[in-house]
Amino acid sequence: MKERIDARFAALKAEGRAGFVAYVMAGDPDAATAAKILAGLPGAGADLIEVGFPFSDPMAEGPPIQRAAIRALGAGMTLQGTLDLVRGFRDGDQTTPIVLMGYVNLLVNWGYEAFARDAAAAGVDGVIVVDLPPEESIPLADALDANGVSLIRLATPTTDDARLKVVIQRTSGFVYYVSVAGVTGVKEANAAAVAPNVERVRKASGLPVAVGFGIKTPERAAEIARVADAVVVGSALVDEIAEAVQMNEDVTQRVLSKADSLAKAVRSARVGQTTV
């Protein structure tokens, strides 16, 4: 529900800090472990959670999230499985917003209306569809609106002011600012370059702005947290899963510990700083 996202950003604003958004892939490395990771993320400091639903051809992802999708699909994850995961999470947490992120073909197959209804019923609060620009998204926006789920849009370094007006139509919850032109988890974000764009998007949309793509370390997360309303980290978390699996370590513990260090960096970034 949209309200959960709005309430969380209002609380963050009241606390005077940026939020930490953790991205994990549903079913990575398997459904049971992914459920444990999800359940542990709020305790590790995640203010919002993005849950990727795996697709065979993720054209905007860099190698880490491509590999995560392959692991998840290999372990049998589906869109239905993703919704089940969210439903399980909601049984224990009614306040942390969950945003699904993925590619449109699975939603086309499911049917937009049915998907919007089922996602809302599972406890999904927002949806990001990477390959669905505003020009193609009206039918999905209608379906999500009718079910109280936010359609989160992406603004990017190639989005000029004229394009921004198109991007923010019919969006709610927050706007996701893609900090680099590129795929996930390859280039590094630059806080100085990001700051004016965040301000521009915030002003145009009247919504909080989360910044993602290219944020891997606590230091970088803290820099971005000083200028954005939320900081998204995905590839760096997903890489922990890959390494833990490879080293035969406790996957859940390793991911949550990484999330914890990122969350602490985000939470303390503005200490001693007045409002942004």
Add this chain to the structure above:
Amino acid sequence: MNAPNLPNDYAAYPDANGRFGDFGGRYVPETLMPLVHELEAAYRAAQADPAFRTELGGFLKDYVGRPSPLYFAERLTRHYGGAKIYLKREELNHTGSHKINNCMGQILLAMRMGKTRIIAETGAGQHGVATATVCARFGLPCIVYMGAVDVERQKPNVFRMNLLGAEVRPVTSGSATLKDATNEALRDWVTNVEDTYYLIGSVVGMHPYPQMVRDFQSVIGNEVRQQILEVEGRLPDAVVACVGGGSNAMGIFHPFLKDEGVRLYGVEAAGEGVGTDRHAAAINGGRPGVLHGSLSYLLQDREGQVTEAHSISAGLDYPGIGPEHSWLHDVGRATYLMATDQDSLDAFKLCAELEGILPAIESAHALARLDQVTKDVGKDGIVVLNLSGRGDKDVATVAAHLGMEI
């Protein structure tokens, strides 16, 4: 999906949103949307500019070798015992296939747009070679993404691209074939938005590519129209072409869309049979879905994960098909037949033995359905088949299937 409306003018598509009926569109990440709009505007401007058309026409004539002949295949005609069979000799173009028609158009457009770096995807390597060729001709750096599996099975083409100065990047992600090479090219484009032009090789991808590639390939059908009127004094009864992404087929179909007396046949690759999971027949064996920027027929599992295509022909080994073909199928303007790997091998041999022409194994799929097409049009009919490429590149594949070593 709604029942398709029958159009008044088939040739008037796509609409302003890049749609052929429900098919097509622009399903790309937001980072690419401004580039896609820029490309569309630049293409419109080029289309309207007589200087651009004159320049392209000059290169097609003197560099590519157009017009390509329309050849009456007397012995094939006799073999099938009825309708006259004409072959449109696209295999005689520079680089050995129709692919160069599109590459020449797009490279001139890229230069008009001030782009300085060219990327492309390739399956069999024919489009990669054609792209590397035009990049060499105009002095632009060229990066070709090619599935690692295809790099292995098409080594001569990799070497040709290297000789032409292109860098071939093997793609190991996913199934390591054409669809993955396309994903990787899109990832490159989204990363290098300032200077890079993505030269797509078929009538697939996001608008305006399906329209633009079709327009550049329509030189084939426009020539056929003129040539057949000269020799026969009338239009053909049927036009046949193989279909992977479908650029050679759209190129020969499009100038005949309005002529409802001309039957249009696309031939999909049925691999080991459309009843198996090893084929590449998107229309006959798939259902609508979104891949690489457009909604079209697609090979996918129940949930919508894209499944791997299979064909003896690397050039048809793609799980999707151009959106205009999906629409022509749904509205009933074109008929999509199939040929298996074995059918195509048989047709390859037949064409070599009867006409002295080694067809590309892709084009051999179209040759394989001359049996049905000649029957459909009857004894007095005229059939034009697009011989889209030459088969020299396929001799190793054919030898392997015949159990021979060369």
